[in-house]
Amino acid sequence: MKLGIIGYGSMGKMLLWRFSESGVIGEGNLYVANRTVEKLDEAGKIAVICSNSELAQSCDIVFVCVRPSDMKAVLSDIAPFLHEDALLVTLNGSIPFDLIKGVVNCRTAKVIPSVTAEIGRSQTIVSYNDMVSDLDKKTLESLLSCIGEVIVLPEDEVGMGSELVSCMPGFIASIFDVICTSAEGHTEISRDQIIRMVLNTMSATGDLMIQKELSFDEVVLRVATKGGITEEGTRVIYDKFPGTAEELFSNTLAKRKATAQKAVEIFSANS
Numbered sequence: 001m002k003l004g005i006i007g008y009g010s011m012g013k014m015l016l017w018r019f020s021e022s023g024v025i026g027e028g029n030l031y032v033a034n035r036t037v038e039k040l041d042e043a044g045k046i047a048v049i050c051s052n053s054e055l056a057q058s059c060d061i062v063f064v065c066v067r068p069s070d071m072k073a074v075l076s077d078i079a080p081f082l083h084e085d086a087l088l089v090t091l092n093g094s095i096p097f098d099l100i101k102g103v104v105n106c107r108t109a110k111v112i113p114s115v116t117a118e119i120g121r122s123q124t125i126v127s128y129n130d131m132v133s134d135l136d137k138k139t140l141e142s143l144l145s146c147i148g149e150v151i152v153l154p155e156d157e158v159g160m161g162s163e164l165v166s167c168m169p170g171f172i173a174s175i176f177d178v179i180c181t182s183a184e185g186h187t188e189i190s191r192d193q194i195i196r197m198v199l200n201t202m203s204a205t206g207d208l209m210i211q212k213e214l215s216f217d218e219v220v221l222r223v224a225t226k227g228g229i230t231e232e233g234t235r236v237i238y239d240k241f242p243g244t245a246e247e248l249f250s251n252t253l254a255k256r257k258a259t260a261q262k263a264v265e266i267f268s269a270n271s
Contacts, residue, residue, distance in 0.1 A: 003143070004031035004059035006052055006074055008039050011091050012065035014117055015147070020046040022146035031055045056081035061140070063089045063111070068263050071095055072103060079104040087136050093158040094260040097129040099267040107131045109140055110155070112162045113147060115169050122148030123165035127155045159256050163249060171248065176202065 003025050005012045016032055019025045030047040033055045034040050040049050048058075056062055056078035066074050071092060082088065088108045090100065100108055109132060112125035124144050128137060141150045153161045180194050187194070209219060224230040 001025070001061070001139075002029045002031065002059045003061045003063070004033065004050075004055035005047075005063045005065060006033045006055060006078070007063075007065035007091075008032060008034040008043060009065060011113060012063070013043070015063060015065070015113070016043060016047060018117065018120075018147050019143065024143050024146050031059055052077045053081045056086075057083075059083075059086065061087045061089060061143075063091065065091045068092050068094055068259060069266060071263070072267050075100065075103040082106055087132070087140065089140065093125070093127075093162045094256060095263045095267070096260070097155060099263060101129070102267065107133070107136055109136075110158055111140075111144065112158065112166045113144075114165050117147035120146070120148055124148055124150050125158055125161040125165060126150055126152050127158050128152075129155075159253060160249075162256075163252055167252065172202075 003019065005016050008016070012032075012034075016030065020030055028048070031050055031054075032040060032043050032047040033050055033052045034043075037049070043049065050058070052074060060083065062078065062082065064071065064074055064078075071090065082104065084106075086106060088100075088104065088106050089111050090108065091111055091113070093110055093112050097108055097110075108129045110125075110127045114122040114124065116122050117124070124147060126141065126144065137152075141152075144150050151161065151165070176198055180191065180198055183189075183194050183198075184191055189197075205219065208214065209216075214222075220234055224234045
């Protein structure tokens, strides 16, 4: 099986190297194409460097890792060269299958990884169009297992799924950045030490909840004794944070909707 990646940005690069290092794709069976060929010097150590059309002609699975504004042009470029039984994989959740079908009518999957794929702990969202076979699904999900857990969702849930796994590292980092910055104003402990303490506690709390199958409420009850210090802090969070969380999802989902509309305009132009 030959696998190709078009686009050598952060996600394309991550996938190429993870596929290579994990051994899920045999030596000589990885291909890569990028608009700026000079960026592929390092990639040439593990993959065959080629054009978009050459990659499409050669590969059984084609990952397209480009910006939404470039997606139609890339799909149009490779459409005449894709194998009849090729699996097309796009790393963009905002462009619906119907739009893609208008350019290239083939087996298509959407894949939304998380930055945590870099340490093999991605929660990767996957969605399929109705042409994808069970064997295609098994093959793709097996490949993606090298970067973490695979979560299959219907297309209309990919947006919210992306918020919860792909966007969430950024949300979490920003929330704890605010917490650490606030803590600095109340202590002589250095910022670096504060960050290490909070990050290690956050990571351990997540692992504890998963391993012990604890709910959020159960953790709160175990730590926040009645009338105690932690209870005072959790009360503030439950009183004040829901509005922020609601605004966060309202704004990001609205932005996602606007991005999808822009994609419709791009795909409709000159069609």
